Amino acid sequence: MATDFSSIPIIDVSALLAKCDDPKLGEDPAVLEVVRQLDKACTEAGFFYVKGHGVSDALLKEVKDITRRFFELPYEEKTKIKMTPATGFRGYQRVGENITKGVPDMHEAIDCYREVTRGMYGDLGKTMEGYNQWPQNPPNFKVIMEEYISICTELARKIMRGIALALGGSPDEFEGHRAGDPFWVMRLIGYPGLTTTNGTHEAMENDIGCGAHTDYGLLTLLNQDEDINALQVRNLSGEWISAPPVPGTFVCNIGDMLKIYSNGLYESTLHRVINSSPKYRVSVVYFYETNFDTAVEPLDTTKTRANGTKKFEKAIYGEHLVSKVLTNFVDD
């Protein structure tokens, strides 16, 4: 449950990562300190910055750089990897093609999802069947992004072990049938800056880069441009709190499935993007999800913390994702 937070904490996760697969993880004082900070941040804001994550600054920068170079290409080039239902909604979407609560978002993006082969999840997976569409240009795009995805998957798995402890469970709570075979989503996003006419700033059709929404899965790792303040997070009173760039960190936030697992102790907090700078903004967003076909319901430990009441009904992650994907795009 969110509170009236006014800033977003920074958590150094290095102690957690160092001991992550140690069976005595939950007894180490330095790890428990990280766990305490995770629990506080997840309870109060649903958002936190992560440092001490071990991902090199060079890689964080490179994925944003090649994303920016792709978006600089002419439209005809970008649309060669156009997102369509036939590719399981993977690929390029132009500015205004993604909609949030019915309003076009002022961003362009490449959407990527873990591969789903034909018949893999029966009818549940049909919408998402397909392979990622990687551009030929810039060269090495696929190789770099696939390396980044595997590093993010590993990092998110480890942070989730800390969050499992924070929820009073065993570190393995999100392994196995819950998220031992995690689905993932990656969005490479570009937000045009305000254009200048006669020395005055002028918005495009609207100025919302991405409308207020929650993320769908477990944990999001956001790698945002270093010099533009555009991401905003909503607190309990409805104020929008800035999540400014903090170089070398990820912004992490909780998704809808973790809200359910935590029985509402943790919130999937509303957030939005407004790029009111004149500069083009890039973000590379990795979403760590549950197993595609898993049924998500509050963990027993969290029911106890909520006096035995279960606040959410079962949800199938894949159904939740598909319902979002099918309503996220304008028809053209």
Ligand SMILES: N=C(N)NCCCC[C@H](N)C(=O)O
């Ligand atoms: N996979 C994730 N979480 N994507 C977040 C995109 C949020 C905007 C989308 N149009 C929406 O309304 O959800």
Ligand SMILES: O=C(O)CCC(=O)C(=O)O
């Ligand atoms: O670009 C950002 O800072 C956030 C994007 C976001 O919230 C999303 O894609 O879910």
Ligand SMILES: [Fe+2]
């Ligand atoms: Fe988001």
